[in-house]
Amino acid sequence: MQYEPPKQPLGKRLFRYWPLYVMLLPCIVYYILICYVPMAGLVLAFKDYSFKKGIWGSPWVGLRYFKTFFSSYDAPRLVKNTLTVGVIKCILEFPFAIILALMLNELRSMKFKKVTQTVTYLPHFLSSIIIVTMLQRILAPNTGVLNQAISALGGDGSTFFLMDAKYFFRILFSMDLWRNIGWDSIIYLAAISSVDTSLYEASEMDGCGKLKKMWHITLPSIRGTIGLLFIMGVGGLLSSGVEQIWLLRTPGNMSLADTLDVFVLRTGIQGGQFGYATAIGLIQGFVGLVLVVVCNKLSKKVTEVGLW
Amino acid sequence: MHIASLWREQESELFLSLMVTTMAGFVLKQYDLPGRKPITILITFTMLFGGGMIPTYIQYKNLHLLNSFWVYVIPSLVSVTYLIMVRSFFEGIPDSLEESAKLDGCGYFQIYTKIMLPLSKPVIAVVGLYTAVNHWNDWFAGAFYMSNTKLWPVQTVLQQMLTKAMSSQREVTSVAQALAHNTASVTSDSLKMAAVVVTTVPILCVYPFIQKYFAQGAMIGAVKG
Numbered sequence: 001m002q003y004e005p006p007k008q009p010l011g012k013r014l015f016r017y018w019p020l021y022v023m024l025l026p027c028i029v030y031y032i033l034i035c036y037v038p039m040a041g042l043v044l045a046f047k048d049y050s051f052k053k054g055i056w057g058s059p060w061v062g063l064r065y066f067k068t069f070f071s072s073y074d075a076p077r078l079v080k081n082t083l084t085v086g087v088i089k090c091i092l093e094f095p096f097a098i099i100l101a102l103m104l105n106e107l108r109s110m111k112f113k114k115v116t117q118t119v120t121y122l123p124h125f126l127s128s129i130i131i132v133t134m135l136q137r138i139l140a141p142n143t144g145v146l147n148q149a150i151s152a153l154g155g156d157g158s159t160f161f162l163m164d165a166k167y168f169f170r171i172l173f174s175m176d177l178w179r180n181i182g183w184d185s186i187i188y189l190a191a192i193s194s195v196d197t198s199l200y201e202a203s204e205m206d207g208c209g210k211l212k213k214m215w216h217i218t219l220p221s222i223r224g225t226i227g228l229l230f231i232m233g234v235g236g237l238l239s240s241g242v243e244q245i246w247l248l249r250t251p252g253n254m255s256l257a258d259t260l261d262v263f264v265l266r267t268g269i270q271g272g273q274f275g276y277a278t279a280i281g282l283i284q285g286f287v288g289l290v291l292v293v294v295c296n297k298l299s300k301k302v303t304e305v306g307l308w
Numbered sequence: 309m310h311i312a313s314l315w316r317e318q319e320s321e322l323f324l325s326l327m328v329t330t331m332a333g334f335v336l337k338q339y340d341l342p343g344r345k346p347i348t349i350l351i352t353f354t355m356l357f358g359g360g361m362i363p364t365y366i367q368y369k370n371l372h373l374l375n376s377f378w379v380y381v382i383p384s385l386v387s388v389t390y391l392i393m394v395r396s397f398f399e400g401i402p403d404s405l406e407e408s409a410k411l412d413g414c415g416y417f418q419i420y421t422k423i424m425l426p427l428s429k430p431v432i433a434v435v436g437l438y439t440a441v442n443h444w445n446d447w448f449a450g451a452f453y454m455s456n457t458k459l460w461p462v463q464t465v466l467q468q469m470l471t472k473a474m475s476s477q478r479e480v481t482s483v484a485q486a487l488a489h490n491t492a493s494v495t496s497d498s499l500k501m502a503a504v505v506v507t508t509v510p511i512l513c514v515y516p517f518i519q520k521y522f523a524q525g526a527m528i529g530a531v532k533g
Contacts, residue, residue, distance in 0.1 A: 013342050019416040020335045024347070027332035030386050031351055038359025038367045055366065118519060125511050127445030129467050133504050136470070235356060243448060247467070261361075268362040269452055281360030289357045 045279035058275075065279035074263070082259040082284075085245065086237035088173050094233065096181050098226065101188035102214055120182025132247040135175060136162065163252030172248065176241075184229075191225040192218055224305040231299055231307055235292040238284045260284045318443060321381045325439050326432060328386055333394030334420050355388045368453060379453045380461065384443060390435045397431040398424060434521040441511060462507050469500055 008016070045065060047058040069075055100120065107113040123131065138145050139161040151157025161167045199217050208216065219226075242261035249257040260280055268277025292307070300306035335341065336348055359367070364383075373379040401424065409419050425432070450464030460468075 010342055013340070017338070017341055017416075020338060020341060023331040023417065023420065024335040026328045027335075027351075027386055027391075028347070030328065030382075031354060033367070033371065034364075034383055034385075035354040035358060036350075038363035039357070041359050041363030041366055044363055044366070055363075121519065122515065125441050125445075125515060126508060127447065127463050129445075129447050129463050129470060130504050130508055133466070133470055133500060137501075247470070264361050265452070269365055274362050274366065278360060278362040281362060285357055285360055292356055 042278060042282050044275055045282045047275055049274040049278075061275070065276045066283070068276065069280060069283075074258075077255070078258060078260050078263050081256055082238055082261070084169060084256075085172065085241075085259055086239075088169060089176055089241065090230075090233040090237050092173065093177050093180070094230065096177055097184035098188050098219075098222075100181055101185040101192060102218060104185065104189060105192050105218070106210065106214075117182065120185070122182070123179045124183040126179075128243045128247055131175060131179060132244070135171065135248075139171070160252070162248070163250050165253040165256050168248070168253040168256045172244065175248075176244065187225060187229065188222060191222040195221040223303060227299050227303050227305045228307065231292060231295045234295045235288050237291055238288045317377060317380055318440065321384070321443055322436055322440055324381060325385050326436055329391055329394055329435065330425065330428070330432065331420065332386065333391055333398055334424050336391075336395050337398040351391065352388055365453070374453050375456050375459075377459055379449055380443070380446070383449065384439070384446070387439075390438065393435060394428070394431055397428050401427050430521060434518065437514060437518040437521075441514065444507075444510065462503075466500075466503050466507055469503060 014021075041055055044055055044058075046060055046062060047055065048061045049055065049058050104113055104116060107116075139147075141147055141158045141160045142151075144161075146161070147157040147159060150159070161171060195218060199221070200213055203213050203217055239261060242259075242265060245257050245259055245262055246265065249262070261284070264277045264281045264284075267273045267280075271277075296306045296308070336344060338344065358364070368374050368379060368383070371382075373382060405423055405427075406419055409423055414422065444461075445463060446461065447463035447467045450459075450461045451467055454460060454464070
């Protein structure tokens with residue numbers, strides 16, 4: 001038994017811990033200045049911002065920006081693109097990391113496993129710029145590897161993949177998957193390695209094969225981890241990862257590469273319509289938050305696993 | 309691009325960020341600190357919701373971060389994930405060490421510098437390298453918060469080259485034109501590829517050393533997050 005000292009009165013404790021508060025101060029100042037002040041700055045969504053008067057001095061405009069946005073020609077297209085990208089990233093890509101982790105777990109040769117892991121983790125550390133530059137090379141018309149392969153097989157090797165809207169989502173999917181699959185599988189691998197091995201032995205006694213073991217033991221044992229990562233992912237459903245899309249945007253795929261994030265960047269920082277862009281950002285952030293809270297509630301009810 | 313100033317910036321960012329993160333992690337580990345819970349909740353909440361791009365931009369402007377070298381340092385100073393990683397690592401260090409140091413007359417700051425930091429080299433290495441890599445790969449701050457091209461980081465310079473290449477490709481519509489352009493585009497392409505190599509090599513050099521810590525780092529972040 002550990003000895004628990006009786007709690008002292010609050011004032012005395014506050015005094016006793018003053019060095020700790022001093023050490024925490026930079027962190028608190030950081031979060032107030034960089035995270036919470038901008039959160040307060042969201043009132044901009046209801047104001048007509050002018051540089052001279054600042055956020056608080058600018059006149060109120062009520063819900064004008066929200067009305068403008070929802071009645072605008074852009075809104076349905078933006079929402080649709082954002083949702084498509086979100087579904088690609090959070091739902092279509094989601095199972096692949098689990099599958100990779102399951103496959104890595106079954107490997108006998110440690111050396112091969114190590115090499116595979118090293119190779120699949122690496123893209124996570126390359127910047128979006130470098131990945132997109134490489135993509136440009138690979139997908140270039142005539143000279144790119146892909147087009148040369150197509151023409152070697154007798155096809156037409158002059159497709160300009162990056163300029164063609166119909167390839168946009170496919171390119172985005174493959175690029176994002178290639179970049180994240182290894183990294184995301186680490187967490188699943190760690191979860192799998194903590195599964196009780198006696199379960200596997202018992203199932204072997206009962207005559208389970210590899211696939212059955214995977215399905216009936218491994219997957220149920222790591223469902224907590226899967227659930228947590230899924231909830232975290234759902235929060236990002238509406239934030240499309242502005243970096244990659246901004247870089248993949250070309251005149252050819254402009255109609256699809258316009259998500260809410262990109263739109264905020266375009267109208268706000270580049271176009272100077274601060275109030276309007278803030279309003280759109282607010283919708284996006286708020287819906288993301290609601291999605292996480294709802295998913296967390298559902299998950300807690302169904303699987304008893306939750307973020308909090 | 310000045311390599312020396314780039315390096316100085318990377319260094320100062322890393323040092324400040326590690327110092328603030330480890331100090332905060334150490335404080336938030338003290339279980340009977342008044343206000344620990346609400347502070348932790350407020351910090352983790354920023355993971356789920358934020359002010360969004362425009363209010364953040366205006367705040368940077370008000371703090372005079374725009375067009376200053378500090379825009380690369382301050383906004384990425386603390387990250388919730390790394391803070392949680394550091395805190396959980398500290399929680400794994402036995403309390404008795406801290407107790408005995410207290411009996412020997414150590415203050416909190418001394419416990420932090422003389423006991424916690426020397427014992428947590430692995431987690432500091434991981435967080436430090438993650439921070440350095442993220443920082444090295446960042447082009448966004450350079451592209452949108454910095455109009456002084458002399459202070460652009462490598463990735464933003466590369467991004468500008470990329471955009472230029474895209475727009476030159478835009479003009480090349482037919483295959484015949486592409487062939488006519490061939491000589492010119494080869495040089496710009498090789499320049500681009502050279503830049504890619506230059507910006508990737510540092511990461512490839514660091515990569516083998518951090519790789520063994522990945523699983524452990526990612527796991528801590530996932531479980532306690």
